[in-house]
Amino acid sequence: MKHSTFFKNKVIIVTGATSGIGENLALRFSYLGAKVVLAARNKARLTALKNHINSIGKEAIAVKTDISIEKEVINLINRTQDKWERIDFLISNAGQYIQGYMDDINAEAFRESFEVNFYGSLYAVKHIIPIMFHQKSGHIVFINTLDSKKGIVGDGPYVAAKSALNGFADVLRQEVKETGIKVLTVYPGRVDTPMIQDIHVPWISPKMSVEKVVNAVIKGILKNKPIVVIPKSLYFLGALNNIFPRVMDWIYKKFRLEGNKINN
Numbered sequence: 655m656k657h658s659t660f661f662k663n664k665v666i667i668v669t670g671a672t673s674g675i676g677e678n679l680a681l682r683f684s685y686l687g688a689k690v691v692l693a694a695r696n697k698a699r700l701t702a703l704k705n706h707i708n709s710i711g712k713e714a715i716a717v718k719t720d721i722s723i724e725k726e727v728i729n730l731i732n733r734t735q736d737k738w739e740r741i742d743f744l745i746s747n748a749g750q751y752i753q754g755y756m757d758d759i760n761a762e763a764f765r766e767s768f769e770v771n772f773y774g775s776l777y778a779v780k781h782i783i784p785i786m787f788h789q790k791s792g793h794i795v796f797i798n799t800l801d802s803k804k805g806i807v808g809d810g811p812y813v814a815a816k817s818a819l820n821g822f823a824d825v826l827r828q829e830v831k832e833t834g835i836k837v838l839t840v841y842p843g844r845v846d847t848p849m850i851q852d853i854h855v856p857w858i859s860p861k862m863s864v865e866k867v868v869n870a871v872i873k874g875i876l877k878n879k880p881i882v883v884i885p886k887s888l889y890f891l892g893a894l895n896n897i898f899p900r901v902m903d904w905i906y907k908k909f910r911l912e913g914n915k916i917n918n
């Protein structure tokens with residue numbers, strides 16, 4: 655089916671819709687005629703985006719939500735149901751890049767990372783799945799990261815939570831297979847968004863444009879893919895790390911894949 659009709663009138667919740675990948679996905683879905691539910695914590699940015707979408711004649715609502723708080727996620731889902739009485743897509747995108755080294759493990763940083771990067775998605779799925787079961791249809795899209803296929807030094811809290819999410823999505827996809835619900839996990843490499851704006855990355859792993867990620871997500875949905883890796887050239891990263899972990903460690907160290915902090 656073509657882009658232009660597939661998303662028309664579909665009800666799509668996008669978490670993390672105030673910036674980067676989420677904001678651009680929400681805009682693209684709106685252009686394609688979807689009814690978009692914008693969720694994030696920054697009310698002013700949510701309202702500005704909603705007003706922009708409405709100003710181009712498209713439908714959107716904004717629901718201020720901290721996805722790490724289950725009752726706020728329940729409110730997000732209730733508001734969507736009250737307005738449009740169904741949920742066709744959950745784009746579970748909201749996330750935070752929480753770093754920390756292992757020589758001084760900060761359990762609080764791990765907890766914080768799990769709350770947003772893992773439990774935020776878990777709460778949304780937990781409360782949306784019954785609705786999708788009832789509809790006998792629905793599509794859940796997780797925006798994960800290539801870092802969950804091969805960890806980067808200094809990123810322990812982020813990588814651990816995204817790896818947990820990876821496992822959750824893998825089991826979920828298999829368990830809902832016969833119910834009409836589809837599950838896609840997207841693994842982008844570095845993306846040019848505010849999340850990593852203060853990191854200068856090495857030439858071997860350049861920041862890709864948000865548009866590239868948006869296009870890959872749309873294509874992955876249309877083709878009902880279980881996973882999408884961007885860029886495609888890194889499709890075998892996880893397998894390579896399983897077979898040659900020390901070689902991969904060496905490559906990551908040699909090319910300083912963790913990048914350098916830009917000091918302003």
Ligand SMILES: NC(=O)c1ccc[n+]([C@@H]2O[C@H](COP(=O)([O-])OP(=O)(O)OC[C@H]3O[C@@H](n4cnc5c(N)ncnc54)[C@H](OP(=O)(O)O)[C@@H]3O)[C@@H](O)[C@H]2O)c1
Pocket residue numbers: 669670671672673674675676693694695696697699719720721722747748749750751770774797798799800841842843844845846847848849850
């Ligand atoms: N940028 C990259 O290189 C990269 C690479 C691979 C994967 N990813 C993943 O892509 C996703 C989007 O990242 P991005 O690069 O677009 O980052 P971004 O520009 O920093 O946007 C993150 C979004 O998440 C929202 N958010 C953060 N904490 C939240 C919370 N507790 N509740 C609700 N919303 C929350 C933020 O909005 P508020 O502050 O308004 O809440 C914002 O809209 C993340 O899951 C990230 O891990 C990013």
